[in-house]
Amino acid sequence: xxxxxAIDTSNYEIWTQELTKxxxxxxxxxxxxxxxxxxxxxxxxxFLGPNGAGKTSTINMLIGAISITKxxxxxxxxxxxxxxxxxxIGFLPQDxxxxxxxxxxxxxxxxxxxxxxxxxxxxxxxxxxxEKFDLKDAENRKIETYSGGMKQKVAFASALIGNAEIFVLxxxxxxxxxxxxxxxxxxxxxxxRNKSIFVSSHVLSEVxxxxxxVTIINRGKIITTDTIKNIKKMHTTAKxxxxxxxxxxxxxxxxxxxxxxxxxxxxxxDHNIINIMPKDTEALQKxxxxxxxxxxxxxxxxxxxxxxxxxxxLEMMNEEGEEKNVN
Amino acid sequence: xxISKSEEQIEMESVKKVFPSFILFKKTLFNEVGxxxxxxxxxxxxxxxxxxxxxISINPSLIDYSDESIFDTGLGFVYLMLTTSxxxxxxxxxxxxxxxxxxxxxxxxxxxxxxxxxxxxxFLSKFLAVFTFGFLINLISLSITCLxxxxxxxxxxxxxxxxxxxxxxxxxxxxxxxxxxGLSCILRKxxxxxxxxxxxIIFLFLVFxxxxxxxxxxxxxxxxEKYHLYIFDLSYHFANAYFLLVDNLLNIxxxxxxxxxxxxxxxxxxxxxxYTNYVSPIFSLILLISIAVLAVSIGYFYxxxxxxx
Numbered sequence: 001x002x003x004x005x006a007i008d009t010s011n012y013e014i015w016t017q018e019l020t021k022x023x024x025x026x027x028x029x030x031x032x033x034x035x036x037x038x039x040x041x042x043x044x045x046x047f048l049g050p051n052g053a054g055k056t057s058t059i060n061m062l063i064g065a066i067s068i069t070k071x072x073x074x075x076x077x078x079x080x081x082x083x084x085x086x087x088x089i090g091f092l093p094q095d096x097x098x099x100x101x102x103x104x105x106x107x108x109x110x111x112x113x114x115x116x117x118x119x120x121x122x123x124x125x126x127x128x129x130x131e132k133f134d135l136k137d138a139e140n141r142k143i144e145t146y147s148g149g150m151k152q153k154v155a156f157a158s159a160l161i162g163n164a165e166i167f168v169l170x171x172x173x174x175x176x177x178x179x180x181x182x183x184x185x186x187x188x189x190x191x192x193r194n195k196s197i198f199v200s201s202h203v204l205s206e207v208x209x210x211x212x213x214v215t216i217i218n219r220g221k222i223i224t225t226d227t228i229k230n231i232k233k234m235h236t237t238a239k240x241x242x243x244x245x246x247x248x249x250x251x252x253x254x255x256x257x258x259x260x261x262x263x264x265x266x267x268x269x270d271h272n273i274i275n276i277m278p279k280d281t282e283a284l285q286k287x288x289x290x291x292x293x294x295x296x297x298x299x300x301x302x303x304x305x306x307x308x309x310x311x312x313x314l315e316m317m318n319e320e321g322e323e324k325n326v327n
Numbered sequence: 328x329x330i331s332k333s334e335e336q337i338e339m340e341s342v343k344k345v346f347p348s349f350i351l352f353k354k355t356l357f358n359e360v361g362x363x364x365x366x367x368x369x370x371x372x373x374x375x376x377x378x379x380x381x382x383i384s385i386n387p388s389l390i391d392y393s394d395e396s397i398f399d400t401g402l403g404f405v406y407l408m409l410t411t412s413x414x415x416x417x418x419x420x421x422x423x424x425x426x427x428x429x430x431x432x433x434x435x436x437x438x439x440x441x442x443x444x445x446x447x448x449x450f451l452s453k454f455l456a457v458f459t460f461g462f463l464i465n466l467i468s469l470s471i472t473c474l475x476x477x478x479x480x481x482x483x484x485x486x487x488x489x490x491x492x493x494x495x496x497x498x499x500x501x502x503x504x505x506x507x508x509g510l511s512c513i514l515r516k517x518x519x520x521x522x523x524x525x526x527x528i529i530f531l532f533l534v535f536x537x538x539x540x541x542x543x544x545x546x547x548x549x550x551x552e553k554y555h556l557y558i559f560d561l562s563y564h565f566a567n568a569y570f571l572l573v574d575n576l577l578n579i580x581x582x583x584x585x586x587x588x589x590x591x592x593x594x595x596x597x598x599x600x601x602y603t604n605y606v607s608p609i610f611s612l613i614l615l616i617s618i619a620v621l622a623v624s625i626g627y628f629y630x631x632x633x634x635x636x
Contacts, residue, residue, distance in 0.1 A: 023634075056636065063441040066634035087443035097434020102358055113350040114442040158438070 010077025013166055013196040014040040014062065018071035021057045021220075032057040034220035035071065044192045046211035046228075047200040050317060054220040055200040056094055059170050062198075063091050076166060087116060090164030094171045094200075096155030100144035104135050104154050107143060108161055115162025122161075129157040149180050156184060160191070167191065169199045173206055185210055204310040216313060218320050228309060235312045236304060242284060244274040245301040246292065255291055259283075273301070347444040348452045355456035360422040366464065369418050373468035376414050413532050415465060415496060416503040420524035423457045423507040425517035427630060432517060436635050446631050450512075454623075457504055465496040491572045498568055498615065503528070505619035509626030512633070531562050536587065543589075557589060557605045561618075564611035566590045571608035 009015045021033040033054040049055050060066040062073055064081025073080035076088060099107055105126055112122035130136045133153040138146065143154060152175060159167060172188065173181045188197060188210055201207050207214060208228060215225040224231060246252055249267055253274055256265045261283035265276045278284040292299045307315075427450075430436035439449055469492055473485045507524045514520045539560075542551040550556065557563045566588030585591035586600060594601045 060437075060634075060636050065437055065440050066636055067632065083443050083445060086441055089441065091438075091441040093434060093437050093441075095434050097430075097436070097438055099354075099358065099435055101362070102354075106358070110350065110354055111438070111442075113345055114347045114439070114444065116345050116347065116443060118345050162442075 008077075009074035012039050012074070012076075013042055014038055014045070014073070014075050014198055016058075016062075016071060016073040016080075019058065019061060019068065019073050020070035021054070021061060021066065022069045031220050033061070036217065036220070036222045038215055038222075038225070040196070040198060041213070042196045043212040044188065044197045044199060044210050046207040046214035047198060047217065048202065048204065048207060048214055048313060049200075049217040050202060052219075053217045055217060056170055057220075058217070059091075059168055059198075059200060062168060063089055087163070088165040090159045090162055090167040092155060092159035092167070092169040092172050094174065096151070096158075098143045098151055098154060098158075101142060103140050103142055104146070104150075105130060105139040107154060108157055111158040112161045115164075117162060125161050129161055133157050148175055149177060152176055152180070152184075156187070165195065167195060167197045167199075169197060171201055172199060173201070173203060181206070204308075204313055208309045214309075216316060218317060223316050223320065231312060232306055232309070235307045235315075239305070239307060240277065240281065241305040242276040242278065242281075243301060243303055243305050244276060244288065245272075245299075246274075247298040247300070248295070249274050251295060252291060252297060255295070259287065261287070275305070347442060348448040351439070351444065351449060351452040352456050355426075355453050356459055359426070360457050360460045361463075365422075366460070369464045370468045370471075372418070373414055373464060374471055413528060415461070416499050416528050417525055418464065419457065419461045419500055419503050420507045420528065421521060422460060423504050424511055424521040424524060426453050426457070426508070427511040427626075428514055428520050429511075429517040431633075431635055432515070440635050447627070450508075450627055450630055454504065454508055457508070458500065461500040461504065462497070465500070466493065469493060469496070487576050491569075491576045494576075495569050495572055498612070499565070502615055502619045505623035505626075509622035509624075512626035512630035531565075535560070535562060539589075551589065552605075555605075560589070561615070563589050563605070564614055567606065567608045567611035568615060570602075571612060574608070 016036060016038045018035045018037065019033055020031075020035050023030045023032055036054075036058065038058075047055050047058070057066065061068050062075060062080045064086055068080070075085050078085035078088065099110070102110065108126040108129055109122050112125055113119065117125065130139050133156070135150065135153060135157070138150060143151060146154065156172060159169065169188070173184050176184060185206055188199065191197060192210075199207075199210065211228060213225070213227045214231065216223045226234075244252070249272065253265055253267060256262050256274070256276065261278055261280035263277040263279045265274060267273070268275050276284065288302055289299075291297075427436070430439070436449075440446065469489060473489045477485045503524060506527075507520065510523055511517075511520045514523075539551070542556060543549045551560075566585060567590050570585060570590050583600075585602070586593065589603060589605070591600045591602045593599070
């Protein structure tokens with residue numbers, strides 16, 4: 001049951017409870033978002049999930065573009081979708097629709113004014129953003145003549161040009177070349193110095209670079225939500241894999257496989273490094289230096305493996321898939 | 328402290344309140360429906376098709392060019408039958424039809440609804456922009472036509488005719504704009520939205536007109552009267568509404584145009600034209616307004632609730 005009165009939603013940048021979205025009715029009903037709870041504090045919050053996970057539907061509910069079937073959502077304490085709420089959100093859609101018959105300059109000025117920015121200030125900001133995004137030379141050309149990257153720049157600039165207090169960015173780096181992608185990530189990080197950003201993506205390496213905290217969603221349900229550091233830590237502890245590299249990996253692997261404190265040990269052929277899953281971590285940590293000295297080997301590396309967000313994400317998706325198959 | 332005029336203007340600008348609805352209205356009018364080439368072409372078509380229709384369709388023997396009958400049988404006919412009813416409504420439908428559904432498909436509507444402007448204001452801004460566009464086309468093309476006519480026949484008072492057509496064009500404009508705007512909010516494909524009103528106009532003013540005589544066969548017991556089919560005949564109601572204006576503002580004799588749309592018929596005895604009076608012109612006008620209001624209301628409420636993604 002929703003207990004809104006117990007929470008001061010203005011303490012959160014984004015706060016949702018049992019947020020649900022169904023498309024269609026009857027037999028064709030699709031549950032796009034299934035009762036999700038998000039509590040976003042300031043900073044950059046990543047919203048991850050595979051295609052069709054419900055990311056865009058959630059974002060569209062926050063900006064009021066689609067109706068909420070069930071549950072509640074607040075942005076900085078303002079009811080999601082309300083006019084006041086939309087005024088404080090800088091929104092970048094997944095496939096930004098631009099008025100192709102307008103010039104870049106006309107479009108940015110139009111968007112600024114639609115956000116309530118006064119005419120002269122809108123003109124000033126338009127010039128500033130055209131300069132910043134390297135679009136000054138093309139400012140009087142119609143958007144239909146722009147390249148894909150230029151259009152994405154215009155769309156990104158249009159999300160920033162208003163008086164937003166929080167930014168909701170849906171796949172901001174999709175369809176960008178690596179240089180542009182890098183620039184946009186830098187811009188997002190700069191922006192996060194004094195504004196909060198809710199960013200959805202499935203490019204996990206970027207999310208890892210940008211975000212402090214992430215929510216992972218699949219099939220409309222939240223799988224986990226935490227700081228990237230904690231997610232990695234939990235996953236690393238749970239997996240508890242040690243990596244070992246010496247000048248004779250085969251020799252020490254033979255030695256390790258006979259030990260009762262080892263669950264499994266194998267050589268990762270891609271990286272030519274030994275992966276060890278211990279039953280008793282302490283015993284392993286004591287044994288490795290002894291074995292190195294005893295066999296007169298050279299120790300190159302010995303450390304606990306930290307999973308990347310990508311690995312964690314893929315594993316979570318696999319687990320989800322397996323669970324679904326079991327059910 | 329004295330400040331220069333430009334500084335004063337700048338100061339005034341900076342305190343002006345911003346109305347997103349007005350910004351959207353301006354953009355829709357000047358950058359979408361009312362782009363200059365489209366605007367000029369619409370006026371040229373409106374202006375040229377009238378006289379062209381006179382040349383190819385009107386039997387010259389029916390018109391006495393030396394007197395004012397040109398206005399009753401010629402100019403009035405042209406404007407009602409072709410220019411105002413068909414060309415004008417097609418221009419408006421084509422301009423209006425894709426507006427909402429096209430913006431939803433292209434993703435620009437998602438940008439608009441994410442801004443601090445209500446959907447009612449988005450709808451209203453677009454509606455008013457199309458209305459302004461249609462009104463200006465008609466005003467300019469009608470003014471040119473009337474001025475040229477006045478130059479050719481200075482003895483005739485053009486002003487009442489100008490007013491009748493202008494008011495009638497507003498009825499046509501509002502009706503078809505409401506219809507297409509309503510459809511545009513409900514249907515997903517802009518092409519479908521475009522085909523329905525244009526097809527409807529062609530059927531109403533051309534196809535149905537060609538086949539209607541079949542319903543009228545049989546003299547006094549014709550099917551059209553027997554089953555009160557005129558109630559469903561919107562072209563009859565359009566002509567009847569036109570009659571309301573003509574009767575009140577021009578006070579002219581019933582002409583061929585009204586016979587075509589069954590507002591009048593030939594009196595058997597002497598070949599005079601008499602009014603049929605199936606329903607009162609006010610009823611026809613109210614019916615048209617009701618249909619328009621219904622279409623636009625359904626469209627608006629659908630748009631208000633519609634998921635835009």
